[in-house]
Amino acid sequence: xxxxxxxxxxxxxxxxxxxxxxxxKDDAMGAYLMMFAAWGAGLxxxxxxxxxxxxxxxxxxxxxxxxxxxxxxxxxxxIPISILNAGVVFWLIAILFFKYLSFDPPFFIYLFxxxxxxxxxxxxSLVACAKARxxxxxxxxxxxxxxxxxxxxxxxxxxxxKEVKNIPPKGY
Amino acid sequence: xxxxxxxEFSFLLVIVAVTVVLAVIMTHMIEINQEREGKEEKGISxxxxxxxxxxxxxxxxxxxxxxxxxxxIDSIEKIKxxxxxxxxxxxxxxxxxxxxxxxxxxDSALVNAVTFPGGFIVLFSGxxxxxxxxxxxxxxxxxxxxxxxxxDSVKLLIRQFGVALVVSVLTGSESSLVxxxxxxxxxxxxFSRQQEEMADQFAFxxxxxxxxxxxxxxxxxxxxxxxxxTRSIKILEYLNTHPTTESRIEKAxxxxxxxxxxxxxFDLDWHAVKRALPSIFDVR
Numbered sequence: 349x350x351x352x353x354x355x356x357x358x359x360x361x362x363x364x365x366x367x368x369x370x371x372x373k374d375d376a377m378g379a380y381l382m383m384f385a386a387w388g389a390g391l392x393x394x395x396x397x398x399x400x401x402x403x404x405x406x407x408x409x410x411x412x413x414x415x416x417x418x419x420x421x422x423x424x425x426x427i428p429i430s431i432l433n434a435g436v437v438f439w440l441i442a443i444l445f446f447k448y449l450s451f452d453p454p455f456f457i458y459l460f461x462x463x464x465x466x467x468x469x470x471x472x473s474l475v476a477c478a479k480a481r482x483x484x485x486x487x488x489x490x491x492x493x494x495x496x497x498x499x500x501x502x503x504x505x506x507x508x509x510k511e512v513k514n515i516p517p518k519g520y
Numbered sequence: 521x522x523x524x525x526x527x528e529f530s531f532l533l534v535i536v537a538v539t540v541v542l543a544v545i546m547t548h549m550i551e552i553n554q555e556r557e558g559k560e561e562k563g564i565s566x567x568x569x570x571x572x573x574x575x576x577x578x579x580x581x582x583x584x585x586x587x588x589x590x591x592x593i594d595s596i597e598k599i600k601x602x603x604x605x606x607x608x609x610x611x612x613x614x615x616x617x618x619x620x621x622x623x624x625x626x627d628s629a630l631v632n633a634v635t636f637p638g639g640f641i642v643l644f645s646g647x648x649x650x651x652x653x654x655x656x657x658x659x660x661x662x663x664x665x666x667x668x669x670x671x672d673s674v675k676l677l678i679r680q681f682g683v684a685l686v687v688s689v690l691t692g693s694e695s696s697l698v699x700x701x702x703x704x705x706x707x708x709x710x711f712s713r714q715q716e717e718m719a720d721q722f723a724f725x726x727x728x729x730x731x732x733x734x735x736x737x738x739x740x741x742x743x744x745x746x747x748x749x750t751r752s753i754k755i756l757e758y759l760n761t762h763p764t765t766e767s768r769i770e771k772a773x774x775x776x777x778x779x780x781x782x783x784x785x786f787d788l789d790w791h792a793v794k795r796a797l798p799s800i801f802d803v804r
Contacts, residue, residue: 489532
């Protein structure tokens, strides 16, 4: 991963769209598309979607800060939505297989809100996807700041890149 | 940075809180609505219900041919005698000897059973013909008795017309057209899925208390489903007004598996009962 750059007044310098390669833009976009790809691939279980996001993040996190930022943001925003969706799946399993719950109004109210939040999340993900493709940053509320802090914030600035030196074998 | 982070986190928390509050309000509103329906149902007294029952009965007798054959009537009475003593909290019972529940059989090729207000059940002869044994018919009657005890047909009327209208019709006009309209509304409108499930639960308990297998209900449903699938019979009205899902059949079978003891079958010659039914309108 590339080192952080700073402006003259000591502030972190973000990569601008023209400085990013097409591959970086595509990989950043892929972080958000991964969710839709996981749906398309027939992974209805929300936790599997999350696993797909985790794998994508670990594959791409060392590539560049821009890609890592988007992959991390996509991953952490999927956590709450996956938990909500998992709630529906477990509730349905309880109804259909164990039969100690039934299709009562609370279930449908929960389902309504889960669908509502999934729609909202999908819309924001598509916007983030389009922005990433153009080489722009897009910050989800709260989660965007966490992801930014991770790769461009004070924590990232303090973290020094380990310098790897090639040395001859011991005793030489 | 941290300040902005906390601010956005607080904003997210507010959104989550609003969602939870909205969900609680929606659940509460549904409960209030259900309670109100319950109260409205109390707004129609049993005596008013009985009046409606008499009017509907008179209308049915005018429009349909009732089955009065002794063999059929006796068999229905035998089933009633087994089931009715095991019913608790019967709102129509005026004394220990009188359950206040009436079962009428009408001549119709339709496979159907309808519960009217006032503890009045109408069995269509087509339904008796499709049943394999008296135990299956007893299971269907037990299910209908569930609707009777839960006053589902009154709830249905209130849902369709509102309590004020029902009361005004019952206390004022006795026009046969109005009664016919109410009657057809009850026949053609399904009870809610929840009402059906509650009637099923009631039937299972009643059948067990009456020393009959709860799975008899599932047997009847399954047979109707097979007939519908294989012969596409359009007279299976019972399946339209009683949407039979796999889960209902499975539940009946599950309860039946837990049924311990020996089933006491009815001492009835079922073929003789079926033969005693009028056959002029048969559709085969």
